Amino acid sequence: MNSSEKHKPRLVVVLSRFPFPTEKGDKLRAFYQIRDLSKDWDIYAICLSEQTISEEHKAKVNAYCKELHIFQLDKWKKLFNTGLQFFTTKPFQVGYFYQHSIHHQIDILLKRIEPDHIFCQLIRAAEYVKNYHSCTKTIDYMDALSAGIKRRIPQSSLLSRWLFRSEWKRLTRYENILFDYFEYHTIISEQDRDLIAHPQRAKIDILPNGVGEHFFNYSKPVQKTHDLVFTGNLSYPPNINAVHYITHEICPVLKASGRNVSVLISGANPVSEIERLQGKIDLTGWVEDIRDSYAKGIVFVAPMFIGTGLQNKLLEAMAMGIPCITTPLANNALGADSSSILLAETPEGFADKIQMLLSDEELRERYATNGQNYVKANFNWNNLTQKLSDKMMAISR
Template identity: 30%
Template sequence: MSVRIPMNILFVTARLPYPPIQGDRLRAYHQIRLLAQRHRITLVSPIDKGERRHLVHLERFCERIIPVEVSRARQLASLCRIPFSRLPAQTLYWFDARLADIVARETSKNDYDLAHVQLVRMAPVLSALNVRTRVLDLVDALSLNFSRRAERERPAVRALIRWEARRLGRYERSLVGAYDRVIVCSPLDQRAIGAAESIHVVPNGVDTSEFGYRQDLREWSSIVFSGRMAYFPNADGAVWFANEVFPLIKRSLPWARFRIVGADPPPRVRQLAEIPGVEITGYVPSVTEHLQRATLAVSPLLAGSGMQNKLLEAMACGTPVVATPRSTGGLAAQDGHHLMIAENASSFAEQVLRLLRDPGLRLWMGRNARRLVEERYSWELSVATLEKVYQGAMSAEYQKPAGTGRSRWTRRSVRRIPMASGQAGTRLSTP
């Protein structure tokens, strides 16, 4: 069967995919942007009151946008259900039954070819989807993320994080059979969920025009680490590098500088500015400029999961990278050719110093990294892979008897999900 072009796609996200400054938002934004060139997109997304001003940036891609205002008080109240539910806290907090009511009405009134749901947080909307083909993008294995976080957390909360990791793992595995297709961004996350043969990999990408290759702006002995600092693995990595690795570098190169670029740094990251040579920028309008100016970039993550956009962005700019093994997340990059991988503080400092002292090596590695990104990690290639997943899912679904694959939503339906077993003329729809 050939897939109808254009498809009518219902796209459900856990957060408004603008501004594209976080992993899931960035991924959804570029998927919608490129899918809209060939298909009709209706976006359903929770929003905060202050986010309505961002809708204009998505209207050029979406035929319709259905924003659903969420209540922070309601989200907090939902956490009271944790002791009485087998759903992970991530899902209980973010999923709003009112959004599912809206999706149920929308898919009953309109003929959609496919529904694309993003994140484990929105997974319970499955029961509301009166659509034959349902695809879930987990992005990464959140259970792996929480398991690794538990290793780095303070003892007071470590047991709680591990408990949530176990619940997430059971829930993620149950969703593999519930949706027609489940996708993640890397083979590492595919294996972590434990059903690799049933999960499809759709890698992240990078906008190679925004993150352009430049070598004429480079500063001397400037090290950059970019990422949203409210994200635990980023903050944890920044603190580790500043306290454990940077002093080793400064012994040999006292003039070296370490710049932490990213929004919402918590107090423990802001305090790093007291260390000589460390700069905290907070939010910046353009990360690209900092990556193009830096001598090299680091990704010192000791927790986290998925494919790190910060790596792809630095590599696209031709900025050589030193990273921990947990930063590379299934990236098809060769150690010593596209980037440097270091497992501990001493080896990390050694690799950074090696690059800082060798301009020829930096240039060679930066060119290799840029070439890899162009050949394998553009958003265009990523979305082409996504469309193939859609095609496979629809081909399989259209072989089913008529009437299968559709469900009737009630507010109790979420309990039935198994556990461990752009275009012009956009309309904003009011739910």
């Protein structure tokens, strides 16, 4: 360790998941932020986890950390603490990720480390540090979680609808209350910021996700084997909804017009209802290098109707030079214009845009180039994280 490293300020990063592998949006965001923040800070990472982390994955994160601490969530305590929230006003997911024994150990760590600043990702991890006042703190809301839950209510069963409605109200209240426990606040998109209930929400800084540099530099010769491709964590409800929409809404419209399309779906943890679609789609599940799946598709289609935040899948597909079609909801966070991305809201709208791209190679190339240039200019991890670092430095002095 050289002398300049010894004088870096100490940053405690608190995460509700271990940030590797980066198959989920919060993990991807945390991994790249830790990587780039480590240039200015000594990182003390505190990660909750629901499973045992391999030494290989630990090493990927530890390369950027002064210290790495992983706390395993006990299965029975998760269930008990989630149920306990029926007697409180806190969100159920906050109870799910909170365990008193872990909180005690984190308190001991904070007393020893004496951080110059604390960075907490997602409100569900905030219970562990919200009452620590010996340094300044940042909360990264990431998304308006309350809005994401609210959008799922109409599509839920009767019992689920009651639970989701209760969680929506709890999250709305909790997002508001937490604001005052932290000195600095970030969120992925303007549309999510506007959905936070706090009267001073305008003070929340917009800090979008970036895209890994390797998505711009993919050079493996891969044959285009599928007309359409979609990727994502396949246990996440908005992605499950998108796969069903592609299969049951868009493809039948295309077939009725005389075009049978091949569809590739890739991503971790496919639920059984997606696995049952095998035959109608080609399902890979988890792949070691997700770029291989993007590269096999002619058009990337993302019918996102209930998610929040910025869709990493769109950033990655555009970075790889694949023309994309998505919904206005997803593009609100992305902010791309009509020369860089195509938008649709109905099965017929998606089908028309797909037909248009599949039938015109020159048009595909134009959208591919414009989309790639847009992402390259606006979603660089290093630039985005430097803004975060500079602000946290300023308020921690």
